[in-house]
Amino acid sequence: MKDLTTIFGLTLGACLVVGLIGAWLLHLVRRRSLRYQLTIATLVPVVAVAATVFINVRLMFLSPHDSAVVLVALLTSLAVAVLAAWLVMRRIIEASMQVGAGLHQLVQDSQPSAAGSHRSDEGVARELPQELASVVADLAEARQTLAESRARERAAEQARRELVSFMSHDLRTPLAGLRALSEGLEDGVIADVPRALSHLRGTVSRMTGLVDDLFALSRVQGEPTIKEQKLVSLTEVITDVATESAATAAARDVRIDLEVPADDRLAVLGAPDDLARALANLVSNAVRH
Structure with missing residues (x-):
């Protein structure tokens, strides 16, 4: 003991x-x-x-x-x-x-990881102890998530730039038309003043709708809103578009000839502002190119 x-x-x-x-x-x-x-x-x-x-x-x-x-x-x-x-x-x-x-x-890392990199992470994880392998796997998943998030941010930024470019293009033609009409009214060279004022009001209304669409687009979440469609006179729309584009066309030595049936409004079903915007883009591109 x-x-x-x-x-x-x-x-x-x-x-x-x-x-x-x-x-x-x-x-x-x-x-x-x-x-x-x-x-x-x-x-x-x-x-x-x-x-x-x-x-x-x-x-x-x-x-x-x-x-x-x-x-x-x-x-x-x-x-x-x-x-x-x-x-x-x-x-x-x-x-x-x-x-x-x-x-x-x-x-x-700011680029989405490739499949080879993902396989490399899996191979490294298999060679590590269980606890550290779990950490490496979590890091690989976080890196992939972060890369995808950055890719979405870049895509959103690119979409924003394109949207600003498109909106600038859509506003350029009606603004040029408004300037030409206002100068014509100021110089007294426009004989049909009521018609010119009506055209000015319609152009301003379309530009207001364009700005409202941009504002709604910045706030919308989910499905885009569907605009109300109604009968629209293509004759009136194309006449307004030709008037708006006249100043821009003249500056480029381009003549716009408009031929529409006098007794036919060419009524179609659609959104007036969208139709005017589409036709204005077509005419503007034709004048520029």
Whole structure:
């Protein structure tokens, strides 16, 4: 019983000493590489066991041969433990570096990941421990989601630019017509003033509708609204469009000849503003090109 008490006391003392030394070493390397901290944490229990066995063997007064055998076994086990700890730490450090590379790529990557990159991420994940493999998989998914989000943002920006370009094109022709009519009224060269004023009012109404459509488009969420359709006189629409485009055509030495049946309104079913806008674009493109 006394021997067991002695062995227990020696074992406890050796473990406490080794544990305190290990804690002190961990404190010293707390800001160093994780490799050192994990290596120390792995070796502390192994060294504690080796120190306990060594002390107890020395106090048992064994023969030199038996003591040498025990010491060789302890040194061999300690060397194997150090090698195993180093291999495990190297594996963990490499895995953590791969996770860090994934984080860096998540920040830097702005292009949608290709299928080859996705397969590479899967291959890397299969080579990692389960916990880190899960982190790498989550990072790959986040990178893909971020790339798709950035692609949608670029597409939305491109659509916005195209919309501004189209709206500018749609406004250019009626504005030129309004300017020509206003200058004609100011100079007194237009004989049919009521008709010119009516045309001005119609043009302003179409431009107002165009601006309203743009405002509604900026607020709409879901399906686009369907405009009310009614009978529209193509004769009146094309006459207004020709009047609006006359100034632009004259500036380019282009003559617009309009031939419509005098006794036929050419009524069609549609949205007046949209029809006028489409015909104005056709005439404007014809004049420009």
